[in-house]
Amino acid sequence: MGDNEAIILFGILTFVISYIGYELIHKMGAFMTLLSCVIFFASAVMVFLQPDTLTMLHQAKHGFSAGAFNLVVAQAASWTLGFGPYVADYSRYLPANVKTKHTFWYTYLGGLLGSLLVMMLGALLATLAPAIANDPGTGTGIASMFGHGSRPALVIIVLGVLEFNVLSLYSAYMSTVTIFSGFRKMTRVGKLVTFSVLAVTAAVATVIAIGTQYHFNDYFADILNAQIYVRVPWSSINLVDYYLVRRGDYSVTEMYDSRGRYGKFNLSTLDIYCLGIASTLPFMDLSFYHSYFAKIIGADVSWIPSLLVPGILYYGVNRGLLIESRAVANQA
DSSP states (O other): OOHHHHHHHHHHHHHHHHHHOHHHHHHHHHHHHHHHHHHHHHHHHHHHTSTTHHHHHHHSOOOOOHHHHHHHHHHHHHHHHTTHHHHHHHHTTSOTTSOHHHHHHHHHHHHHHHHHHHHHHHHHHHHHOHHHHTSSSHHHHHHHTTGGGHHHHHHHHHHHHHHHHHHHHHHHHHHHHHHHHHHTTOSOOOHHHHHHHHHHHHHHHHHHHHHHGGGHHHHHHHHHHHHHHHHHHHHHHHHHIIIIISTTOOOHHHHTOTTSSSOSOOHHHHHHHHHHHHTTGGGOBOSSOBOHHHHHHSSOOTHHHHHHHHHHHHHHHHHHHHHHHHHHHHHO
8 A cells, every 4th residue: 555545544543433433432442542552652661671771871962952952941831832622522421520620630641651751662662662762753762772673562552643633633624613613602513514514624635645755754843833833822822811810710601602791802912812823933943934932042932931921921911800899799
């Protein structure tokens, strides 16, 4: 099977599982979590059991690189923030008696351990087994460590990627239908709408995958950085609004009424959001654009201004809401 055909087949499988839906995704996720833990733990053990492991670690270059450190922090932050929509999509299904702190800690620790442990394994392989780490398909390199069991190991790794693709497609569908279903006060989304949104999204993603397959590392690095530019300002505004301005006092019903207290658009907040994105311009570092500060620092640190600028501006503009809510609370 050629590369394009394999990508198309993968896209079709992703679409089918996503369309079948929520329960299958959860069951597949639990199963793949267990198998993936076995594969990656076994990989780490095999690396450490090599007779010259300690010697190679001792001989490896040591020292601090500000550029490398900032690069890892930026991409790790982007990867973690990228789970925001997933958290919103899946936590809404939890029973009402589930505590908020439990939702937070299970989500945070799951995201932290799930990414950190694999990143550490990648750093270890890059140091001790560069041939595996530099393999164009890193999963293929890891599977080759299992000798005669390389084929089953590769199948498990590929299915893990499939599971993540399914989560991404399903969350893209959820985010898309939320845009129009909320304003229209829709309580159900028909199967035809579900099929259509999933199919179009899967088709677009498949076309992108085919077009970027031979320079995917650059493309993926740009996507991770781009997430910082658009998602960190959004997160900053949400956090300030929730903890400092409204202090968790929201009306969920009003959120779905375009004529309610929140309205259709908040123009001042949209302006602040755009300013937050603009604050990242002097710090951007992409495959096709390297900003002034990115060249000096050696990495993209735009998450710092994009976190501070919109948060401070939003608090300043909406401080009146905080004062008003305190007055109402005192009267009560």
